[in-house]
Amino acid sequence: MNHILIVSYHFPPAGGVPVRRVLRILRHLPAHGWRCSVLTADRPFDPFHGEDRAGLATLPPAERVLRAPARSGLERALARGFELLSGAGRRVGGEAQGGPAAGPAGAGLRRLLHETLTFPDAKRPWVRGAVALGRAAAREDPFDLVLATGFPWSSFLVADRLRSSLGRPMVLDFRDAWTENPRGLWTGPRNRRLEAELVSRAAAVVVATDWIRDHLRALYPRISPERFVTVTNGYDPAEQPAPDTALRDPHHLVLAYTGTFNDALPPSRFDHTPYYLIEAIRRVPAETRAALRVRLVGRVGPAYRAHVRALGLEDVIEIVPPVAHTRALQYQMAADALVLVVCDAPGSTAVLTAKLVEYVAAGKPILALAPDCEASRVVNAHKLGWVEPPADVERIAKRLEALVQDWRGGTLGGGGLPGVPSLAASVQVERLAEVLRRALASEAPSMTRAETKAPGLRASKE
Structure with a gap:
């Protein structure tokens, strides 16, 4: 061999x-x-x-x-420096807040470092x-x-x-x-x-x-x-764990996202952010919101945790700290639909996130908040779910209303078949x-x- x-x-x-x-x-x-x-x-x-x-x-x-x-050591020092530049020293309600260094200004500084001190990377x-x-x-x-x-x-x-x-x-x-x-x-x-x-x-x-x-x-x-x-x-079926039925919630439409979000609030177009999803949840009618449970599983920073509390959405949006990969897969399997987020930044057309193929393996329909990109094309081509512009709050809100209506009527669909052979x-x-x-x-x-x-x-x- x-x-x-x-x-x-x-x-x-x-x-x-x-x-x-x-x-x-x-x-x-x-x-x-x-x-x-x-x-x-x-x-x-x-x-x-x-x-x-x-x-x-x-x-x-x-x-x-x-x-x-x-x-x-150098990378740790730089990471702490960026944390301070991004406003991590400012606190609201005891929580550190994200800030501008996650956007274009921070990107410019990182770009300079990747040409000099940390060429080609840290x-x-x-x-x-x-x-x-x-x-x-x-x-x-x-x-x-x-x-x-x-x-x-x-x-x-x-x-x-x-x-x-x-x-x-x-x-x-x-x-x-x-x-x-x-x-x-x-x-x-x-x-x-x-x-x-x-x-x-x-x-x-x-x-x-x-x-x-x-x-x-x-x-x-x-x-x-x-x-x-x-x-x-x-996706690899060998990685799929046994379902955890304790995570199921038959009384609500459960949407789940597993992964990491940037903590910049408000976000720039470069940020991988839950901001627009949260805004859409805030704007849907109360009866729609009452039927929703949205689980953000993974790294969600203090700025967004504080934001959810300030909006009074803690009963709707559950923030789950980072978990082992197998546990994240169980959260995916327990959801009724899965949320995919791709920012609408220059070059994002290239994005085909690995998260998408894991979602396919979970066999659940996918709500992709994404621009025209590789990931959204896969969702559309294989009829895996729905695609909405990532920063269009009104369209996201209308989609959430439609999903709740379908869920109540027992017709929530959109594909999500656990077998797109070309993605195995x-x-x-x-x-x-x-x-x-x-x-x-x-x-x-x-x-x-x-x-x-x-x-x-x-x-x-x-």
């Missing part, structure tokens, strides 16, 4: 969306003739996703899990130790190929240095867009040059959405378009296995720095 090294900064006990894609690869890739080892960070710092130690008990088998020091300090650990492991049990998944983009640096020193092909996995990311944090010239150089040296580039694939093909026309392949996030993790990993096979057979030639500045590689320009 071939031996692959998967470079992923995030890995259990780290939790959240970044981990799920790697775990599904680990679970399904061995069936296609691969032994899998993982190179990750020891105690990585992630203020958004936190830990999920329960996930350690259900890890798919791996040859080795190599843990390099995260060295996250995870950079782990690169040297990770490369050394990967080289040492290769001497004991050589790798045939290195696959790196990002964000963080520093994982790509680890893979590139191992590619160079080990003489093995490298495959890059873009879970998100880099220089055209909707958050706009990596648009500077250094990041554009680095993306161009790494993409040019990769034997293949795997991406999570067709939009990212098409964007990279257009950005790098001198590279064969066949080198860019979409492997979407996929096993299908997507089979596609990845074919990409890896081709990468082994025909490694992409390296390009020099001078070549990456050629007109065909426009990422080197501002």
Whole structure:
């Protein structure tokens, strides 16, 4: 069997969306003739996703899990600085309040840092130790190929240095867009040059959405378009726990959201926010509101907890602190419908969140508050539920009224069938296995720095 090294900064006990894609690869890739080892960070710092130690008990088998020091002291200091800049020192009713640094001003400062002090991202300090650990492991049990998944983009640096020193092909996995990311944090010239150089040296580039694939093909026309392949996030029935009937509420229409929200209040267009959903709940007629229960399961900041209390909506909106991934899945299974939120920021058309495929596995209809993007197109194409503009409070409110009416009449529908075959993790990993096979057979030639500045590689320009 071939031996692959998967470079992923995030890995259990780290939790959240970044981990799920790697775990599904680990679970399904061995069936296609691969032994899998993982190179990750020891105690990585992630203020958004936190830990999920329960996930350690259900890890798919791996040859080795190599843990390099995260060295996250600088990142922790910067995170605290952004917390202070965002107004976390201001308190209302004993609660810290979010503020402007989560919006364009904060994004501008982060963009500057990602071109200078934290280039290309704040995870950079782990690169040297990770490369050394990967080289040492290769001497004991050589790798045939290195696959790196990002964000963080520093994982790509680890893979590139191992590619160079080990003489093995490298495959890059873009879970998100880099220089055209909707958050706009990596648009500077250094990041554009680095993306161009790494993409040019990769034997293949795997991406999570067709939009990212098409964007990279257009950005790098001198590279064969066949080198860019979409492997979407996929749902995995093996992850589904037994339902918890205690979470069911037959007396109300239960909507559930699982995940993380930004805490900026009021939000900017860049924020992943519950603001417009909360406003819609506030505006629906009292009899509609009385029939609703909305569960926000995960990281909801103090600004929005205080906002819900101030509006007197605590009986309608239940905020559940972060839970283990399996527990989050049980909350999904216990709901009558699931809420998906995608902000309407530039570049959001690329978004196909991993949350969507988990919702599909739960078998419940989906209320997508999203612009025209990859996620909303999937919901519409497979008749999985309903799509409303993410900031249109009136339309969201009318949709909530209609859902309550359907629920009362016993006709709540919208699809949500637990089987969209093309979104199954096993299908997507089979596609990845074919990409890896081709990468082994025909490694992409390296390009020099001078070549990456050629007109065909426009990422080197501002």
